[in-house]
Amino acid sequence: xxxxxxxxxxxxxxxxxxxxxxxxxxxxxxxxxxxxxxxxxxxxxxxxxxxxxxxxxxxxxxxxxxxxxxxxxxxxxxxxxxxxxxxxxxxxxxxxxxxxxxxxxxxxxxxxxxxxxxxxxxxxxxxxxxxxxxxxxxxxxxxxxxxxxxxxxxxxxxxxxxxxxxxxxxxxxxxxxxxxxxxxxxxxxxxxxxxxxxxxxxxxxxxxxxxxxxxxxxxxxxxxxxxxxxxxxxxxxxxxxxxxxxxxxxxxxxxxxxxxxxxxxxxxxxxxxxxxxxxxxxxxxxxxxxxxxxxxxxxxxxxxxxxxxxxxxxxxxxxxxxxxxxxxxxxxxxxxxxxxxxxxxxxxxxxxxxxxxxxxxxxxxxxxxxxxxxxxxxxxxxxxxxxxxxxx
Numbered sequence: 001x002x003x004x005x006x007x008x009x010x011x012x013x014x015x016x017x018x019x020x021x022x023x024x025x026x027x028x029x030x031x032x033x034x035x036x037x038x039x040x041x042x043x044x045x046x047x048x049x050x051x052x053x054x055x056x057x058x059x060x061x062x063x064x065x066x067x068x069x070x071x072x073x074x075x076x077x078x079x080x081x082x083x084x085x086x087x088x089x090x091x092x093x094x095x096x097x098x099x100x101x102x103x104x105x106x107x108x109x110x111x112x113x114x115x116x117x118x119x120x121x122x123x124x125x126x127x128x129x130x131x132x133x134x135x136x137x138x139x140x141x142x143x144x145x146x147x148x149x150x151x152x153x154x155x156x157x158x159x160x161x162x163x164x165x166x167x168x169x170x171x172x173x174x175x176x177x178x179x180x181x182x183x184x185x186x187x188x189x190x191x192x193x194x195x196x197x198x199x200x201x202x203x204x205x206x207x208x209x210x211x212x213x214x215x216x217x218x219x220x221x222x223x224x225x226x227x228x229x230x231x232x233x234x235x236x237x238x239x240x241x242x243x244x245x246x247x248x249x250x251x252x253x254x255x256x257x258x259x260x261x262x263x264x265x266x267x268x269x270x271x272x273x274x275x276x277x278x279x280x281x282x283x284x285x286x287x288x289x290x291x292x293x294x295x296x297x298x299x300x301x302x303x304x305x306x307x308x309x310x311x312x313x314x315x316x317x318x319x320x321x322x323x324x325x326x327x328x329x330x331x332x333x334x335x336x337x338x339x340x341x342x343x344x345x346x347x348x349x350x351x352x353x354x355x356x357x358x359x360x361x362x363x364x365x366x367x368x369x370x371x372x373x374x375x376x377x378x379x380x381x382x383x384x385x386x387x388x389x390x391x392x
Contacts, residue, residue, distance in 0.1 A: 001294075001309070001334045002348070003015065003294065004337070004341060009299060013369055014299055014340070015306060015351070016370075018310070020310040021310060023306075023309075025318070026353055027371065027372075030330075030354050030362075031361060031364070031375055032364040032367070032371065032375025033372060033378055034349040034380070035053070035350055035351075036380070036381045037052045037053055037335055037349070037350060038052070039059065039382060042058060044345035044347040046065075047062065047064075047065040047240060048062065050335050054223065054248055054284070055387065056220065058382075061218055061219065061220045062215070063144075063215030063218040064214045065085045065212075066083035066084040066214065067217060067218050068243040069083075069136060069243045070128075071218075071243035072243035072252070073128060073130060073239055077138070077216065078140075079216075080140055081141075082138070082139050082140075082142030082144055084137045084142075084211045085135075085137075086113075086209050087099060087100070087151050087209065088100070088112060089133070089151050089206065089208050091207055096157060099210075099295065101207075102198070103132055104132055108194050109130075110129040111194055113127045113129040115192060116188060124140040124141060124177075125177075131237070131239060131260065133206070134238070134240075137181070137211055139174070143170055143173075144214040144215055145167045145168045145170070146164050146165065147166070151210045152344050155343060164178050164179050164182075182208060182210065189205075194206070195207055222247075222248055225249075227390050229282045231251070231279070231280045231281055232248075232281060233245075233250055233280045234283075234284045235258075235269055235272050236258070236284075236286035237259055238260050251276075253272050255269050256268060262289045262308070266312035269285060270285075274320045274321065285313070290305045290306060290338070291338045295343050302340060314330075321357070322357060324357070327358040329354065329355065330354075330355045331354045331355075331389050333385075335350070336348075337350060
């Protein structure tokens with residue numbers, strides 16, 4: 001939800017423009033700071049940022065977004081297998097128009113992925129349907145030493161200029177296979193009934209796949225081993241976050257109606273978090289809506305998603321836990337900025353707050369990108385956040 005000043009919002013960021021009584025209340029009752037979630041040398045993304053927020057050394061554990069999502073989907077990865085994210089995207093006039101095919105529905109995406117498997121699956125290749133545009137490809141014998149780009153980073157650029165490239169000669173076969181799959185997907189999906197129907201309804205077609213973020217099976221210690229928590233849970237509508245949580249040793253909580261969009265089940269997620277916190281030491285609650293609004297460049301919707309977060313998540317959890325006998329700690333932060341002007345991620349530090357029901361506040365009275373910079377915590381990097389959160 002972090003952003004940059006927007007003219008149409010009077011020079012304010014969506015966080016500054018939003019009505020957010022409880023976010024500001026917790027900032028006033030807690031302590032604030034800024035957190036650098038993207039280590040030097042890594043591209044800004046939810047995979048890197050969330051691993052960093054949870055205190056992992058990304059250079060040691062990161063094996064690509066696809067392998068993390070595979071953990072959530074209970075897809076086994078053998079030692080000779082590589083997994084990649086497989087977006088369903090929209091290409092128009094040979095340019096990447098939209099990274100999510102207009103947020104294609106789960107059932108439409110599953111039909112298209114199954115169709116691709118019918119024609120393209122073999123002993124090496126298999127596609128797996130995830131949620132909406134977020135799907136996976138598993139390739140036996142794949143070499144991850146390749147150069148890929150995320151589709152949301154190359155909007156309005158001709159797709160053939162940003163296709164996969166080898167970083168070493170031994171990866172050339174992998175690159176040929178993957179780029180060939182992208183081209184074949186365009187031939188197969190162009191006139192599929194799902195896409196013809198979407199076009200007739202004025203929606204964007206999912207007329208290509210896009211393969212990126214390759215990796216092998218990750219090796220991660222649990223948060224219990226790293227930081228001594230006894231138990232924890234993760235709540236999200238996004239396979240990436242659930243996969244990270246699973247590998248981190250957190251219990252997965254699935255909430256009915258959780259969509260990853262602005263229409264997600266906020267109340268259900270808040271209730272699930274409160275219930276989990278009665279028994280677990282730590283609950284990682286993830287809300288995707290503001291990120292998707294940022295990718296769409298919709299600053300009005302992004303502002304609204306922050307207000308939904310405030311009134312339907314933060315208020316509910318704070319009011320339910322503020323009088324518990326056992327002290328409660330609540331931290332709030334984005335994983336990375338997704339500025340509406342850019343429609344993609346940046347690696348700038350994000351604002352965070354940590355409220356402790358038995359703690360003392362600093363002088364910050366509001367929660368946004370500029371006020372948090374004046375907080376007592378100053379600028380933290382990577383695992384310093386989780387170490388601060390878990391400190392007594």
